[in-house]
Amino acid sequence: MAVWHYLANLEWTEKVQHKCVFCDRANFKHIVYEDSEIIAVTNRTPGGQFHWLIMPKRHIIRDMEALRHADLALLQEMDAVKLRLVRQHCPDLLGSSKVIAGYHRGRRPLLGGIYYPDVVSVHHLHLHVIVRPYVLKRLFKYPAWLPLLWKSDAAAMRQAAAASEPDLTEASKLITRPR
Template identity: 50%
Template sequence: MFSSISAFFGIQKSQECIFCDREKLAAPVYENEEVFAIDNIRKAGESHWLIIPKRHIRDIEKLDAGEAILQELDNVKKHLLQAYYPDIPKEHVHSGYHRGHRPMVGTLGLPDIISVHHLHLHVIVYPFSILKMFKYPNWLSLMWANDEEILQRAVTHKSV
């Protein structure tokens, strides 16, 4: 039988991580010892960056509370916004994480909707309304997690 809803719907997962194979990616718009940022090839707004840890972490569901990498991702987000959009109002920036597989009962769980199974923070500037509502929806916590809420939980050592 199917081990998850993802398997039931035939969602394919690559065993290779394209974010770990950096040679296949565009040049970073930012990089330090822990993370790098690239332009998303499928823009959901005027600018759309992916901020990615160099260490492979599958998704936010696999993080421990208090994980320092979340703070570093947030620092890079602030740096990029200051460098490219220094006067942008907060309401014109949409950022967060797609949710990974979460068990419900036994081996059944909520679907894993992540396209790349390597933790990455989406930072979307002047988002396109239709994508913000349906692909990156703050209103659907089963699918999307606001990065500020995730960071706050990590800082207070609650589960992310």
């Protein structure tokens, strides 16, 4: 029943959130890590034995669909926090398939004015890290097998790394070209 409710309530139009629950610390159940740029909290509705949300403190990116090359350093910082939490709470599972990490996919064009659904519940970039995920949630809410809904953290970092940087080669050719 919960699966059908989830699928029926996917955002097929662009969802605009005027109030971000992640920007208000009072909404966090338990903060497990914090530094000047990153915060990690326990998810209110866990998808496994441990379920953390790692995010930038500032609301600078809506979702993983907006990642650019310049965001790679931020993603790497979030990944370092992920590794730190796993080492701290379950070091025997580091690198194990019992730890999944990734992002829900945001709204993006499919064809013309038709879009894939926006499955992001809060539009403030956040990485899910789930230790020993519950079977049904892993299959349907955090599905590694369905890239339309979920992208692993490694794939998101590859996406940001491959995103185009400003092309300075043409400008440098203009500068160094003999007259």
